[in-house]
Amino acid sequence: MKISLKKTDLFVGIYLLSAVMFFIISIPSWLLDFLLAFNLSVALIVLFNALFAKEVLDMASYPTILLFTTIFRIGLNVSSTKLILRDGDAGKVVLTFGQFVGGGNLVIGIIIFIIIIIIQFIVINKGSERVAEVTARFTLDAMAGKQMAIDSDLNTGAITDKEAAEKRKKLQQENAFFGSMDGATKYVKGDATAGLIITGINLVGGIVMGMLYSGLTVNEALNKYTILTIGDGLSSQIPSLLISLATGILVTKASSDGELGDEIVGQLFSIDKVLMMVGAALVVMGLFTPLPNYIYIPLGIALIVVGRRLKKRTGVEAIEEEVEESEAEAQEIRKPENVVNLLNVDPIELEFGYGIIPLADVNQGGDLLDRVVMIRRQVALELGAVVPIIRLRDNIQLNPNQYIIKIKGIQVSDGEILFDHYMAMNPGYVEEEITGIPTFEPSFHLPAIWITESQRERAESLGYTVVDPPSIIATHLTEIIRQHISELLTRQDVSNLINNIKDNNQALIDELVPKLLGIGEIQKVLQNLLSEGISIRDLVTIFETLADHASVTRDTDILTEYVRQSLKRAISGKYFPSNETTSVVTLDPNIEQEIMSSVKNTEQGSYLSLDPERTKKIMASTGSELKKLEDMGKNPIVITSPIVRLYFKKLAVDYYKDIIVISYNEVESNVELQSVGMVTA
Structure with missing residues (x-):
C-alpha cells in the first residue's frame, strides 16, 4: 500500500x-x-x-x-x-x-x-x-x-x-x-x-x-x-x-x-458626541488643573475637531444612504419580475391574520413555531412519514383572528380564535355550565365556548376541557396533516425512506427496487396505507411483503391488501384495545358476493360497477348500523372478508368519511369482537 x-x-x-x-x-x-x-x-x-x-x-x-x-x-x-x-x-x-x-x-x-x-x-x-x-x-x-x-x-x-x-x-x-x-x-x-x-x-x-x-x-x-x-x-x-x-x-x-x-x-470612535465631550473635558483639565496644558489642551482640541468632522460625515452618509435606498426601491420596481419563483408551491402553509402574530413571534413569548416542529416529530413517530416543511405566513387580507391551512397552495380548512381567550369543551358529563362565547372546535367541529383567563380555573374544576389558542391551531393543523399525509408523500420522500433502510437491508432493496416494483408503485402502496391511517414505520415488513407478492401482481391496490395483512398486529393494536371486547358491524355474505360480482378488471386496475340504486340501499343500511356504534360512543368499524374490504371501503368512504373497514385477516387471533349489527339490503 x-x-x-x-x-x-x-x-x-x-x-x-x-x-x-x-x-x-x-x-x-x-x-x-x-x-x-x-x-x-x-x-x-x-x-x-x-x-x-x-x-x-x-x-x-x-x-x-x-x-x-x-x-x-x-x-x-x-x-x-x-x-x-x-x-x-x-x-x-x-x-x-x-x-x-x-x-x-x-x-x-x-x-x-x-x-x-x-x-x-x-x-x-x-x-x-x-x-x-x-x-x-x-x-x-x-x-x-x-x-x-x-x-x-x-x-x-x-x-x-x-x-x-x-x-x-x-x-x-x-x-x-x-x-x-x-x-x-x-x-x-x-x-x-x-x-x-x-x-x-x-x-x-x-x-x-x-x-x-x-x-x-x-x-x-x-x-x-x-x-x-x-x-x-x-x-x-x-x-x-x-x-x-x-x-x-x-x-x-x-x-x-x-x-x-x-x-x-468603529465602536470606540463612532459617536461624535462622545468625542466632543471627552475633548472638552481634557481642555478643562488642561486649563484649570496643574496637569501639563501643552499635552491636555492640544489633545482635547484634536478630539473636538474629530468629533465635529464625524458629525458632519454622519449627516452626509445618512443622506446618501436615504438616496441609495430610494434608488434601490425604484430599481426593484423597474426590474422584470422573476415569475419562476411564483411557480413554487409549498406543500403545507399556515396563514394567519395579524391578531395571531404574537402566537408565532418568539420575541412576544409565542411558541407556535415550536409546536409546528413538534407536529412534524409527532406525525413521523405515529405514521412513519416525514411531513414537509410547514410554512408560516401572516396575511393581512384575513380577519385579524382568522387562520387558514393550505395543502399545495389550495385552502383546505380554516379557523378563528380569540386572542387572550381559552376554548372550553364539555366532554359530556359537566353538570354546571359556564357562560362564554359559543363557537365550534375547528378540528372535530365540536360545540365549545370561549372563556377568559379568569374563568379558566373554574371551568377546569367543573370538568371542562380547556385549551389555549396555540394548542387549538396545532391540533387543527395536526388533523389536517393526518388527513392529507398520503398526498404529501412524494417519490423523493419514498426514495429517502428506501435509502434510510438500505444499509441494513441491502438484499431486500436490491430484490425489490427496481426489479419488481418502481418507486412510483411503492409510493402508491404507501399512500394507500397512509390514507387509512396505517403507519408505514415498519418499512422492512412492508417491503418484504411487496417482494413476496409483486411477482404475482403489480396492482398496487391488491398489494396494499397483502401489506395490510402483514401489518395486522399494528392494525389490531390501533383499533382493538387488548383485554377488551370491541363492538363492530359486519357485512352480509350476500352483499359481499354481490360486490365481488360487480368488480371489473382492466389493464389499468379493477373498479366496482354496482347499480346506483343498490349502492344507495347498501349505504343506507351501513349508515343505520354505524349509528348504533356512534350512539355507543364506539369507532365506526366494519369487518369484511379480505377480498371485499378494498372495494367496500372505496364504496363507503364517499358516504361516510370516518368509516374504518377491516378484513378478518387483519385481526389478531386474540382480539375479541362483538357484532352489534349486519349491513344488509
Missing part, C-alpha cells in the same frame, strides 16, 4: 518530532538561535491570525496549535538549559535578551522578567481560563435553543434545508471548539508555571556549575548566569506571552462579519 505524505503533514511531523528530540539530544547554540527566532515568528503569526480572524471558527484548530507550540517551546527551554549549565553559553539570542532588555542592569532585568511573568500568569492566563470556561458552559446551555431557532427559521421559510444543515454544523463546531478551549487554556497556564520553575533552576544550577566546575567566584557566577537565565526566560516567555494574548483575543472575540480592528475602532 502506497502512502502519500503531503508537505503540510511533513512540516507538522517534523515540528513535533523536533520538540521531542530537544529533550534527548543537545543542539548547538547557533541552531538554538535560529529555533528561538522561529518560535517567536510562530507566536507572532498565531497572534495576528487571532487578531484578524472574523470569527472563532476561522481558527477551529487553535486548541491543537496551542498544544503544539507549548511542547515546542518547552523543548527549547530544555535545550537552552543544557547549554547554560554545560557551556555557560546559550547563543546570541539568549545573551542579547538578557543584556538588552535589562539595559545592562541585573536588577532591572530581573524586575522586567518578573513583571512579564505576573502579566502573563495572573492577568492574561487567569482571565482567558475563566472566559473559556464560562463561554464553554453558556455555549453548551444555549445549544438547544439555537437548534430550535434554526428549526423555526426553516419552518417559516427564512432559510433553506441546505442553510439549516450548515447552521447546525457550525453550531456543533462552535460547541466543540469552546469545549476544547476550556481545556486548552490549562496548557498556557501550565506553560507559564513551567517557565518560572525552569528559570529558578537555571539560576541556582548555573551559579553552582560556575563555582564548582568553572572556578568562578560567587559574584562572577551570579553576574554571568543571571544574565543568561533572564535572557533564556525572556526568549521563551515573550513568545508564550504572545500565545497567551492570542488565546485571550480568541476566547473573547464575538462573531462578526468584520475584522476586529475595524470593530474596535
Whole structure:
C-alpha cells in the first residue's frame, strides 16, 4: 500500500518530532538561535491570525496549535538549559535578551522578567481560563435553543434545508471548539508555571556549575548566569506571552462579519458626541488643573475637531444612504419580475391574520413555531412519514383572528380564535355550565365556548376541557396533516425512506427496487396505507411483503391488501384495545358476493360497477348500523372478508368519511369482537 505524505503533514511531523528530540539530544547554540527566532515568528503569526480572524471558527484548530507550540517551546527551554549549565553559553539570542532588555542592569532585568511573568500568569492566563470556561458552559446551555431557532427559521421559510444543515454544523463546531478551549487554556497556564520553575533552576544550577566546575567566584557566577537565565526566560516567555494574548483575543472575540480592528475602532470612535465631550473635558483639565496644558489642551482640541468632522460625515452618509435606498426601491420596481419563483408551491402553509402574530413571534413569548416542529416529530413517530416543511405566513387580507391551512397552495380548512381567550369543551358529563362565547372546535367541529383567563380555573374544576389558542391551531393543523399525509408523500420522500433502510437491508432493496416494483408503485402502496391511517414505520415488513407478492401482481391496490395483512398486529393494536371486547358491524355474505360480482378488471386496475340504486340501499343500511356504534360512543368499524374490504371501503368512504373497514385477516387471533349489527339490503 502506497502512502502519500503531503508537505503540510511533513512540516507538522517534523515540528513535533523536533520538540521531542530537544529533550534527548543537545543542539548547538547557533541552531538554538535560529529555533528561538522561529518560535517567536510562530507566536507572532498565531497572534495576528487571532487578531484578524472574523470569527472563532476561522481558527477551529487553535486548541491543537496551542498544544503544539507549548511542547515546542518547552523543548527549547530544555535545550537552552543544557547549554547554560554545560557551556555557560546559550547563543546570541539568549545573551542579547538578557543584556538588552535589562539595559545592562541585573536588577532591572530581573524586575522586567518578573513583571512579564505576573502579566502573563495572573492577568492574561487567569482571565482567558475563566472566559473559556464560562463561554464553554453558556455555549453548551444555549445549544438547544439555537437548534430550535434554526428549526423555526426553516419552518417559516427564512432559510433553506441546505442553510439549516450548515447552521447546525457550525453550531456543533462552535460547541466543540469552546469545549476544547476550556481545556486548552490549562496548557498556557501550565506553560507559564513551567517557565518560572525552569528559570529558578537555571539560576541556582548555573551559579553552582560556575563555582564548582568553572572556578568562578560567587559574584562572577551570579553576574554571568543571571544574565543568561533572564535572557533564556525572556526568549521563551515573550513568545508564550504572545500565545497567551492570542488565546485571550480568541476566547473573547464575538462573531462578526468584520475584522476586529475595524470593530474596535468603529465602536470606540463612532459617536461624535462622545468625542466632543471627552475633548472638552481634557481642555478643562488642561486649563484649570496643574496637569501639563501643552499635552491636555492640544489633545482635547484634536478630539473636538474629530468629533465635529464625524458629525458632519454622519449627516452626509445618512443622506446618501436615504438616496441609495430610494434608488434601490425604484430599481426593484423597474426590474422584470422573476415569475419562476411564483411557480413554487409549498406543500403545507399556515396563514394567519395579524391578531395571531404574537402566537408565532418568539420575541412576544409565542411558541407556535415550536409546536409546528413538534407536529412534524409527532406525525413521523405515529405514521412513519416525514411531513414537509410547514410554512408560516401572516396575511393581512384575513380577519385579524382568522387562520387558514393550505395543502399545495389550495385552502383546505380554516379557523378563528380569540386572542387572550381559552376554548372550553364539555366532554359530556359537566353538570354546571359556564357562560362564554359559543363557537365550534375547528378540528372535530365540536360545540365549545370561549372563556377568559379568569374563568379558566373554574371551568377546569367543573370538568371542562380547556385549551389555549396555540394548542387549538396545532391540533387543527395536526388533523389536517393526518388527513392529507398520503398526498404529501412524494417519490423523493419514498426514495429517502428506501435509502434510510438500505444499509441494513441491502438484499431486500436490491430484490425489490427496481426489479419488481418502481418507486412510483411503492409510493402508491404507501399512500394507500397512509390514507387509512396505517403507519408505514415498519418499512422492512412492508417491503418484504411487496417482494413476496409483486411477482404475482403489480396492482398496487391488491398489494396494499397483502401489506395490510402483514401489518395486522399494528392494525389490531390501533383499533382493538387488548383485554377488551370491541363492538363492530359486519357485512352480509350476500352483499359481499354481490360486490365481488360487480368488480371489473382492466389493464389499468379493477373498479366496482354496482347499480346506483343498490349502492344507495347498501349505504343506507351501513349508515343505520354505524349509528348504533356512534350512539355507543364506539369507532365506526366494519369487518369484511379480505377480498371485499378494498372495494367496500372505496364504496363507503364517499358516504361516510370516518368509516374504518377491516378484513378478518387483519385481526389478531386474540382480539375479541362483538357484532352489534349486519349491513344488509
